[in-house]
Amino acid sequence: MIRTISQKEVTSVLRDKRFVLIGVIVVLLLVAAVITGIISYKQLSAERTIAQQEASNDFKDQPARHPHRMAHYGSYAFRPKSSFSFFDFGLDSYTGTMVYLEAHQQNSSNFSTVQQSGSLLRFGELTVAFVLQWLIPLLIIFLSFNTFTQEKEDATIKNLLSQGMTVGEIALGKLHGYLKVLTLILVPALLATFVFMFLANDLKFNGDFLLRLALFVAAYSIYFFIFLALCILVSAFNQYSRTALISLLAIWIFCCILLPKITANMGSLLFPAPVKAEMDALVHHAASKGIDGHNPQDKRRADLTKKLLAKYKVDSVSQLPVNIDGVIMAEGEAYSSRVYAEEFDKLADTFRKQSSISEWAGFVNPFQAIRYISMGLAGTDAAHYVHFLKAAEAYRYQLTQHLNHLQASKLKYHDKDTRLDSSHWKNYPEFEYRQPPVTFALSRHWISIAALLTWGILLLSLFRYLISRLFKP
Secondary structure, rough: OOHHHHHHHHHHHOHHHHHHHHHHHHHHHHHHHHHHHHHHHHHHHHHHHHHHHHHHHHHOOOOEEEEHOOOOOOOEOOOOOOOOEEEEEEEEOOOEEEEEEOOOOOOOOEEOOHOOOOOHHHHOOOOHHHHHHHHHHHHHHHHOOOOOOOHHHOOOOOHHHHOOOOOHHHHHHHHHHHHHEEEEEEEEHHHHHHHHHHHHOOEEEHHHHHHHHHHHHHHHHHHHHHHHHHHHHHHOOOOOOOHHHHHHHHHHHHHHHHHHHHHHHHHHHHOOOOOOHHHHHHHHHHHHOOOOOOOOOOOOHHHHHHHHHHHHHOOHHHHOOOOOOHHHHHHHHHHHHHHHHHHHHHHHHHHHHHHHHHHHHOOOOOHHHHHHHHHHHHOHHHHHHHHHHHHHHEEEEHHHHHHHHHHHHHHHOOOOOOOOHHHHHHHOOOOOOOOOOOHHHHOOHHHHHHHHHHHHHHHHHHHHHHHHHOOOO
């Protein structure tokens, strides 16, 4: 009987032209999101690759110069696009794409998509994640809001119960049927996605990519099941289709619009982040306590000079086997970098605490759980952005210290006229950012993963029991 009810639901849905029309529209939007997403990915990826190569070539092509001038000339680090960023843009449109790398300074990233686009982008973007997280739940609502209310209104539920079936078995049959319908809608769209992905041959189909793809499918399958089960439960609780539909739309608005905004505001209130001007002043004050390589009267510089003279057992800096100017620059860079790193970690921790409020809300709202999981798997969340910034800072520090070492070992004290051959920086390795593996995303979003699994396991375990308790013939 469960199979019979399942087939009956599939037939009834496919005969409903309104639902078929809505399903076709959603599929078209999903395919359009895939195509536009991959096209955008290829374009932005190519632009950033070219920009990074030009920045590296420009640095290497500099003529013979003083190494400290090269340190101030600096270079650029461009964040490459994640292979799955076409699926979920996440924070990519709002975070910067480029960091200027220079001595004595840790710069913030610039040139986000929002900064370079019109205000229209702020209303949202059509992405695969948007369709799956927002529109598919709406499709599920219109598919199943009258699961039991229609049976009550048509007085057919008693006939089913009189044939020896329980309410739980009827619910399972309908659930199975609706899952078939969703499969008929989503599988063609996913196949089109895979075909287009293969045509975009610059995507790297390695083990990490395929694992992310499998986790995407698993996570969204659980998400759809949760919404479908909730719709059937609400329909069992209500007597009329109209009230069931209104209740489900209210749940959708609360889960997808209101609660995410509320929790985001709560995070900002509970863990306020400093404004940029205050943080810059704080960092500048902390960094000023270190050695100032540009100030000959700096007391800390004098103390370091005494230590070096004592270490090498000489009477003047001109007798040192190293150029003290380069040593002082290296010491000052090491101190200022530690200050920047400590303050950056504090700021990143503040933002992590803010987002944790929304992640814990996933135990109340499955939409927030799938949103963080999706961004994490796509590599477009805050954790991946911070990972890039730290990689860029590590490269900046190593490059600056390399140039400081050249000044200390290749030039004489107070020698500002000698120019080193360009081969000293021409052969220095270029900046190359590698995205962390999928385990990085899973470890950063274990709260959301636990929340989604909790929802799925509870509904799967208690579905028949809840239906029997909620059902009112």
